[in-house]
Amino acid sequence: EAIAEEAAALVEDGDSVMLDCSTTAYHLARRLRARRNLIVFTNGLRVAQALSENPTTTVIMPGGTVHATAQSLVGTFPDTLNGLGRMQRVFFGPWAVSAEHGYLDIDAAEADMKRKMIASCEQAIAIFDSSRSSHFAFIPYAGLNEVHMSITDSALPAPLAEAMRAAGQEIILAKPDGDGPH
Numbered sequence: 001e002a003i004a005e006e007a008a009a010l011v012e013d014g015d016s017v018m019l020d021c022s023t024t025a026y027h028l029a030r031r032l033r034a035r036r037n038l039i040v041f042t043n044g045l046r047v048a049q050a051l052s053e054n055p056t057t058t059v060i061m062p063g064g065t066v067h068a069t070a071q072s073l074v075g076t077f078p079d080t081l082n083g084l085g086r087m088q089r090v091f092f093g094p095w096a097v098s099a100e101h102g103y104l105d106i107d108a109a110e111a112d113m114k115r116k117m118i119a120s121c122e123q124a125i126a127i128f129d130s131s132r133s134s135h136f137a138f139i140p141y142a143g144l145n146e147v148h149m150s151i152t153d154s155a156l157p158a159p160l161a162e163a164m165r166a167a168g169q170e171i172i173l174a175k176p177d178g179d180g181p182h
Helices: 002-008 023-032 045-051 079-083 108-119 130-134 158-166
Strands: 016-019 039-042 058-060 065-067 072-074 087-092 096-098 102-105 121-127 139-142 149-153 170-174
Touching (some): 002 121, 002 149, 023 039, 023 121, 072 108, 087 108, 096 130, 102 108, 108 139, 130 149, 158 170
Parallel strands (some): 016 087, 087 121, 121 149
Antiparallel strands (some): 096 102
16 A cells, blocks of 8 residues: 555656556556546556546556456557557566566566566556565566666565665655655
8 A cells, every 4th residue: 555655646647657457556546546637558457447437537458368367458569559659657566576587477478568568668667565575486577677666665675675776776665654755
């Protein structure tokens, strides 16, 4: 919740953003419902449903196959985006984060979608809790140097935080009570 709150503070009325199908992106989407005139690309079914409650928000979804576990659409990256140009930022939740291998997933289709989303945006922002640093995943989709910012919690291991900063990332640490960064 606190991580989603920090991420929501980066989105203003009229922005164009991408959100993946992660749980944190869903919580972010719920916080964006009051924003006006957003253009949001998402492959997350729950994310799209939360954002579709606002008639001023344009929600764009890819075609493809429903990935039941993630409640997402995977497969085709839409040609629809070719006419939109680059979107401002993507918010994505990794399955795992590693100083050596960057951001990883356990599903090839999800990893491919995230890779394409990151390539389509000016700014890539990872949103995850620090437990992701101890998860196992084997499909890398972005190096630490390809992500501009990570929003996480204060339990992020120091060696990983150092590697992220060395790669040029800004790190925002969300407080558990949602009082903001520290």
